[in-house]
Amino acid sequence: MALADREDALSDWLAGHGVAQDWVLGPELAAAGADVDWCERVAAVAGEAALAAGLEWVASTLETTGLLAEVKDSTRRISDLVAAVRSYSQLDRASMQRTDVAEGLESTLMTLAHRVPAGVTVVREYAADVPRIQALAGELNQLWTHLVDNALDAMDGAGTLRVRTGWERSAVVVEVGDTGAGMTEEVRAHAFDPFFTTKGVGEGTGLGLDISRRIVERHGGDIGIDPRPRETVLRVRLPSVGPAARARPAAGTAG
Ligand SMILES: Nc1ncnc2c1ncn2[C@@H]1O[C@H](COP(=O)(O)OP(=O)(O)OP(=O)(O)O)[C@@H](O)[C@H]1O
Numbered sequence: 001m002a003l004a005d006r007e008d009a010l011s012d013w014l015a016g017h018g019v020a021q022d023w024v025l026g027p028e029l030a031a032a033g034a035d036v037d038w039c040e041r042v043a044a045v046a047g048e049a050a051l052a053a054g055l056e057w058v059a060s061t062l063e064t065t066g067l068l069a070e071v072k073d074s075t076r077r078i079s080d081l082v083a084a085v086r087s088y089s090q091l092d093r094a095s096m097q098r099t100d101v102a103e104g105l106e107s108t109l110m111t112l113a114h115r116v117p118a119g120v121t122v123v124r125e126y127a128a129d130v131p132r133i134q135a136l137a138g139e140l141n142q143l144w145t146h147l148v149d150n151a152l153d154a155m156d157g158a159g160t161l162r163v164r165t166g167w168e169r170s171a172v173v174v175e176v177g178d179t180g181a182g183m184t185e186e187v188r189a190h191a192f193d194p195f196f197t198t199k200g201v202g203e204g205t206g207l208g209l210d211i212s213r214r215i216v217e218r219h220g221g222d223i224g225i226d227p228r229p230r231e232t233v234l235r236v237r238l239p240s241v242g243p244a245a246r247a248r249p250a251a252g253t254a255g
C-alpha cells in the first residue's frame with residue numbers, strides 16, 4: 001500500500017478508536033512502517049485505555065531516535081513496537097510526572113554534597129529552554145546519582161564535575177562529565193555490563209551503569225559514553241513527550 005494510503009487508513013483507524021491526535025500520529029506511524037494490522041495488535045496488548053498514550057509515546061520515541069528515517073515494514077520492527085507499547089502500558093503511570101531534569105540534578109547534587117571533596121569543583125551548565133519531560137522523577141534521580149557517583153570515584157579527590165543540560169530535536173540531553181582517570185577502550189566496551197567493575201571488592205558492584213541504562217531505556221531514551229579530551233562524559237538523551245514538545249497543528253488559536 002502506498003504511504004499516503006497507509007497514512008489515511010491509519011488516521012481513520014485512530015480516529016475510530018478515539019485517539020485524539022489521529023492527524024499527527026497517522027503519518028508518523030505510517031512512516032515508521034506501521035499499518036492498521038499493527039494498530040490492531042497494539043490495541044490487543046495495550047488495551048483501549050492505554051492505546052492513545054502508548055501510540056503517542058511510540059511515535060515520539062521513533063521520532064527522537066531517528067527511526068522514522070528508515071522506513072520499512074520489517075516484522076522485527078513491528079514486534080519491537082508492540083513490545084515497546086506493552087512495556088509502556090505496564091509503567092506505573094501514576095508516578096509519571098512532568099519533570100524538570102535540572103531540578104532533579106540539583107536535588108541529587110544536594111544529596112551527594114557530603115561526597116564531594118574540597119578539591120572537586122562542581123560546574124553547572126543548565127540551558128534555559130529545556131522542556132519538562134514525562135518521567136519517573138525518582139528513577140531519574142537514581143540515574144543521576146549513579147553517574148555522579150562514578151564521576152566522583154574517577155576523580156579521586158580532585159578535578160571538575162560538570163553537569164550540563166540541553167535540548168535537541170524532541171529530546172532532553174543531560175551530560176555528567178568529569179576530569180578523572182577516564183576509561184580505556186576495554187572499560188568503555190564493558191562499562192554497561194552488569195557486574196562489570198574495575199573497583200575493589202566492597203567498593204563497587206558493577207551495577208551502577210547497568211541500572212542507569214535500564215532506567216534510561218524505560219524512559220525511551222539512550223545513554224552513551226562520550227570521551228572528550230581531558231573529560232569523560234556520560235550522555236543521556238530522554239525523549240520529551242507531550243504537547244509542548246511535539247510538532248502539532250496549532251489548535252484553538254482563533255484569530
Ligand atoms: N566517569 C567514569 N570515569 C571512569 N570510569 C568510569 C566512569 N563511570 C564508570 N566507569 C567505569 O565503569 C565501571 C562500571 O561502572 P558502574 O557504575 O556500573 O559500576 P561501579 O561504579 O564499578 O560499581 P557500583 O556503581 O555498582 O557501585 C566502573 O567500575 C569504572 O571502571
Ligand SMILES: [Mg+2]
Nearest residue numbers: 149150208209
Ligand atoms: Mg558506579
